[in-house]
Amino acid sequence: MMNTVVAGITYRALLGRRRIVLLLLLPLALLGLALLLRLAGSADQRSAMLLMDKFAIGTMLPLLGLIAGTGVIAPEIDDGTIIHLMSKPISRPVIAQTKFLVAASLLAVFAAVPTYLAAWLLVGTEDGIASGFALGALVAGVAYAAVFLLLGVVTRHAVTVGIIYALVWESLVGGFVQGARKFSIQQWAQSIADQISTSPFLQADVTLGFAVPALVIATVAAVFLAGRRLRAYSLTGDE
């Protein structure tokens, strides 16, 4: 269920003018790095894996997820423009679902596609590395869109909380604590990539049997909760 007017306004808010630069910066950096590696003659599976793991999935995806996921709703809640959408006979869950779809589609374009291109620049279609990581980025991007959308609805400090989650939890804690790794969207993306790719360099820690249901549950639950939260959206006056 989505509303095209809500989607149109949201796309314009995120892609209009200078905002799009934010979404373009990281994918361009990823492609630039891939190009550099290729020109330097180190376009092999090992460097491809490193670039995908550390940069595409480890850095770019969560940051773009944060920009798109919170960006589709948090600024509107901040400046009160969301009232324009919410004072209309449209159910609030539909507004949340539409915002989610916009964020997810942006992540497909600005994260999954560049991920494929960067890997392809390095290793072509070898061992399904490019398609594996692209699909991983796509599915994880969808989950990030949902989780960060919820964050944007729940707290005014969505960006701060999101950065702490992405950097501290996923990178640091996930890197050291085995159990925490199971609850990391990045790790789930790795599992998907591993499933598709036959490259010996890729070893996922989380089984596909856990990652797929986890991705689905996280996405559906986050969008559902965001809709519920919007239903009870309150204006607290300046008084």
Added chain:
Amino acid sequence: MKMELSQASRWYGNVVAVNDVTMTIGPGVTGLLGPNGAGKSTLLHMMAGFLAPSGGTVTLDGTRVWKNHHIYRNIGLVPEREGVYGFLTGWQFVLSAARLQGLPDPVEAARKALAIVEMEEPKDRRVETYSKGMRQRVKVAAALVHDPPVLLLDEPFNGMDPRQRLHLMDLIRTMGTAGKTILFSSHILEEVERVAQHIEVLVAGRHAASGDFREIRRLMTDRPHLFRIRSSDDRRLAAALMLDSSAGGVALGADGLEVRAIELRRFAWLLPRVARAEGIRLLEVSPADEDLESVFSYLITRSTS
């Protein structure tokens, strides 16, 4: 349509913003009057479905307003905050409202609404280039686009220049006469008087008074007024004034008199005559408590006692 509040209250932790308010807003123009911080916005947000009452109920023609998005077919809301997408043109903004309402002919509806607020000429400019008054008018157009029977406006005249203000006042009056239920909030008595047939006064979260503007005006002018007077002979003037029943009390200070007038009109008639008869020159006559705050505080003490 009728908006009904029944013992509606709203509190934030220990702070009570709206306290046990019962009122019915029917067709015509109702002004919600009260000083800043009286809880007007809180009350309006409850009526608009953007705040849950902590106690009591808020209903529109019997259906609950909170968590019910269907009410927006019948309600047009003009919030106090800017809340307009700066990157859209005025036309795009109002058209989006028409489409969000699911109207059969959104283009025609948007055109009509922009014509009503006289914003046809600048409609193709981005909203961010508009003045505050123009933004306000575009917001009104967006709220009117589906021709709702109920219109709620939060401090609609703020930031408008006098000409825009008069135009919006005319518009609100016309729609009120046409049978729409209109409620607007304001902290300025003159504004409310000029537009509203009916006035609800809110002070410190409580429903302090209710009536047409004559009744409210009378409530406000019938209260004892305090005047500061300086004259050529304060003591003799004090004695002369006290002979009349319209003066409730006189205090003689170092720099003049303070007179409590019980009957304002009679006192205003009396003072120059007494002065002339006694051969006293009046140097200064000024109201000591004419500000709205004291009027409101009088109303609230009256309603609690």
